[in-house]
Amino acid sequence: MKLDLEAFEVLKVLVEQGSFAKAAEQLHKAQSAVSYQIKKLESQLGIELFDRSQYRAQLTPEGQAVLEEGQRLLQQAQHIEEMAQRFGQGWEASLSVIIDGALPSAPVMRAIKTLAERQLTTRVQLKMEFLSGVSRRFERDNADLMLALDYQAHAGYQASALPEITSVLVANRSHPLSRQANIRLADLQQHLELTILDSALDESNRNDPLLFDSERVFYLSSFDDKKQALLMGLGYGWMPKYLIEDELVHGELVQLDYRPGNSYRFRPMLVQNANRSLGRAGQLLKALLEQEFEAALGQGDLLQ
Known part of the structure; x- marks a missing residue:
């Protein structure tokens, strides 16, 4: 019938x-x-x-x-x-975006909200990865856009810089390292190190340049979990500063006196495949992401 x-x-x-x-x-x-x-x-x-x-x-x-x-x-x-x-008219059926979990989510969500308000038919898929897992997922999924925290230049990619993100080495105020001056690598290696698990599927390709190779390392699956572990005094570790601004101000977390350097600046990149042009939705989302990250940096509200 x-x-x-x-x-x-x-x-x-x-x-x-x-x-x-x-x-x-x-x-x-x-x-x-x-x-x-x-x-x-x-x-x-x-x-x-x-x-x-x-x-x-x-x-x-x-x-x-x-x-x-x-x-x-x-x-x-x-x-x-x-x-x-x-x-x-050039609007894509779908968009795939890979995001490093260390980056602020608020600018991303604001960009997606603005895109959604246009009532487009394009479906947007957001996937979160960590460290080398970000680029691995981008390649494996043949995704449209990638927000990478620590981007390594690639001949087949086209990248534009986003505002810098600062990570700081911290511990709970009750942790022994928080009261120690002139901390050296050997001092750090005697304590439990907290870090985020690289989400790359192949362990041989996992890479975290900020690891101290402590005897005991606790791998966590998110920065929320890592923050809670730090607040409990479980260990020490790097955290994006925008995630712990209040805890630093109130003294719950203390930036460690690690003399080689207790802060590290990342230059995040917004990346696309150079050999595949973005459609109208991809171009719009890319512009919105750049706009939202720039606005967040200028207002100092990356943590909002």
Whole structure:
């Protein structure tokens, strides 16, 4: 059985107008054509849509159910038409974005919110990885955009710089290292080191340039977990400064006096494949991400 969407449109207008004559006028059809469409639909479905025993035909319960489903079909058909039109105008069906979990999420969410408010048909997929797992996922998924914290130049990629992110070496104020001056590498290696697990699938390719190779290392799966472990005094470790501003101000966490350097600046990059042009949605999202990160840096609210 092949149903004609036009028949559902006729049914919808007929119910709205209340009579075959008015529906025919609204649809610019002969009244007989409207009547034929309804009878044809009833024949195809094997049910009566209208109770014709009264002076004015009324929808049967079955007809009401068909009307409601038909309206949904019409809305879906309209959505498909609009989607196809946008595809023809250069808007992608989907976008895949890989994000380093150490980067602030607020600018990303604001960019996505602005994109969503445009009511585009493009589906955006966000995936979070850590360290070398970011580039591995970008390559494996053939993703459209990558927000990388510690980007290594690649001939096949095109990268634009985002505002710098500072990581600081910290511990809880009750931790022995927080009260020690002139900390050396050997001092750090005697205590439990907290770090984020590199999400690369192949352990041989995992890489964290800030590891101190302590005898005991505790790998955590997120910076929220790492922050909680630091606040509990479990160990020491690097944290993006924007995530612990309040704890540093209130003295809950202390920046360690590690003389080779207790802070490290990263230059995040917004990366795309140089051999594949972004569609209109990708170009818009890229511009929004750059705008939001720049605004966050200028207002000093990366942690918001």
